Amino acid sequence: MSIRNRIVGHATVRAGDLLPHPLNYRRHPARQRAALADSLNELGDIRSLLGFRLPDGRIQLIDGHLRRDLDPERMVTVEVVDLTEAEAVKAMLTLDPLAALAESDARTISTLAASVETASESLRCLWQSLAQEAAAARDALEHGPAAAAGSGKEETTPERFLVLIECEDETQQVELLRRFHDEGLRCKALVS
Numbered sequence: 001m002s003i004r005n006r007i008v009g010h011a012t013v014r015a016g017d018l019l020p021h022p023l024n025y026r027r028h029p030a031r032q033r034a035a036l037a038d039s040l041n042e043l044g045d046i047r048s049l050l051g052f053r054l055p056d057g058r059i060q061l062i063d064g065h066l067r068r069d070l071d072p073e074r075m076v077t078v079e080v081v082d083l084t085e086a087e088a089v090k091a092m093l094t095l096d097p098l099a100a101l102a103e104s105d106a107r108t109i110s111t112l113a114a115s116v117e118t119a120s121e122s123l124r125c126l127w128q129s130l131a132q133e134a135a136a137a138r139d140a141l142e143h144g145p146a147a148a149a150g151s152g153k154e155e156t157t158p159e160r161f162l163v164l165i166e167c168e169d170e171t172q173q174v175e176l177l178r179r180f181h182d183e184g185l186r187c188k189a190l191v192s
Helices: 030-043 065-070 085-100 106-115 121-143 145-149 170-182
Strands: 007-014 049-053 059-063 075-081
Touching: 030 065, 030 121, 049 085, 059 065, 059 075, 059 085, 085 170, 106 121
Parallel strands: 049 075
Antiparallel strands: 007 075, 049 059
């Protein structure tokens, strides 16, 4: 297997000059904004944003939209990749979900969380929730779903009403996603 290196460089730019991707499906609640702001204050920038160059030279974001939005005047480092628009959409649909597939070791998370200190309530809550989620997953695996629920109450999934549109090709899919996003509809791309 031959894996291409698509990273073509790094650029330091004003965050507000980066173009948010119109198909970015991530929404950032206040608790995430607070935790990220506190993390940046405590640790500084420890990850670059990810983007690709458009034909006019501007950089379109793939990952890092919240970091861009926190302070548009801040200078940030962007890892620039050589991707087409269609490949950028694939990357957006792959990066976070792929990382989410990793399993957590509850004991190690608890050890890590107990070994660090912070003045940030939002970071403490973030770390505590990691430990609780990992412990609940471990309990579910060891003792069944009722153990993870704690109270034994059955979880209910709210009803969702979905529309699936079959597209002729990827180009049409991207066009429809853009249109629906611009109209304020929650939508995501699926490939089968």
